[in-house]
Amino acid sequence: MYSAAMSTQEQLGTQERLVRSTQELLWERGYVGTSPKAILERAGVGQGSMYHHFSGKSDLALAAIRRTAEGMKETAEECLSAPGTAYDRIAAYLQRERKVLRGCPIGRMTQDRDVVQSPELRAPLDEMFGWLQGRITEVLAEGQRRGELAAGPDPAALAAAVAAVVQGGYVLARAADDTAPFDAAVRGVLMLLATQVTVDAPGTVETADAPRTGTTN
Amino acid sequence: MYSAAMSTQEQLGTQERLVRSTQELLWERGYVGTSPKAILERAGVGQGSMYHHFSGKSDLALAAIRRTAEGMKETAEECLSAPGTAYDRIAAYLQRERKVLRGCPIGRMTQDRDVVQSPELRAPLDEMFGWLQGRITEVLAEGQRRGELAAGPDPAALAAAVAAVVQGGYVLARAADDTAPFDAAVRGVLMLLATQVTVDAPGTVETADAPRTGTTN
């Protein structure tokens, strides 16, 4: 493992190359759209190798999905455990750099019949989104206790809304072939979270000045 | 057209049966997962018929997607143009009966490579979501003018957030194989919209009592 930061896969083991190629292809084409042949070609290995290390397409997909879900948790945790107020940390999560037009590699799996119908393949998705909502709930609840956020709303419901805005933002952006709807949705939900604590009376709202988003693609 | 309200397709024309079967299959399996053969079997027609009326799979899919998008606009418009306050109408749209675990038939297309890469096939998605966000923006802006909603936040950004919550709610629900995350996300965003007008000071929020959702599946 002394060459972890490479751009190609040339020096990695066969098994590792297969998993990474599958991760990429599942992201790009989904489960039904990804063939073992395409995986082999991208990984640069023969068919026999794949069936030696994995029992088949679904087994390889399982390894790839698990890996991707773990990575997503780590990325999210970095934002959510950063220093700052609850609002800051939620904003950091929502505005972190994303390949918006490529969509969410985990959320995408959700639209694949074969994936959701298989308890094994769906489990990592369920676990990942469950963890995410729980983690956001904790941050929001802490913010409410500290008085950084309005104390009324159910933190779990707000957390679901925050997570949904991200996933739905991807959908709207891909439909428009433009990242603008994603950025707008994020801005919208942040405005709502922010104005909760700065409102004095109906009609006279001081909107929080949300920092710009960092979407690239 | 004197038998529009039937459950089966038996008395419909061949062309119409093909379009409806395609609508169903695209919803269930997506574009890559839907084969001409499956469409023919469901429609109960032979292969020659299909290639007589349509030039191929993508042409048929285009007709089906357009039809589905039109239907979605009509359903949404019913909620958004109903009597009541702006909040009521947004709530009606968010809580209307949905087959949550089946996902959004239009949003799903967004995850299909072949669809988003084709300008023709993507156009109906873009048009539909663009219209939806515009329509929600109008309702929110009107609510702000009437003092039903806090006047500060950008209505277009809020509209994007509302639309994103629906699409993301589907994703979270399918990952969990449970409608609960969808309902929670809807509740969350409604709480935020509602508390905007009832907040007096930080820490003492009167949350609006959102009516129950009507999800079935």
Add this chain to the structure above:
DNA sequence: GTCTATATCCCGATAGAC
């Protein structure tokens, strides 16, 4: 207009040599 037959290719998996 609708049907069946056929063509060509790719899918996912297995067999067995090296």
Add this chain to the structure above:
DNA sequence: GTCTATCGGGATATAGAC
């Protein structure tokens, strides 16, 4: 462990009879 050869089946489209 990795390779190539091969299998049975399905995808998408065309040809041509009726």
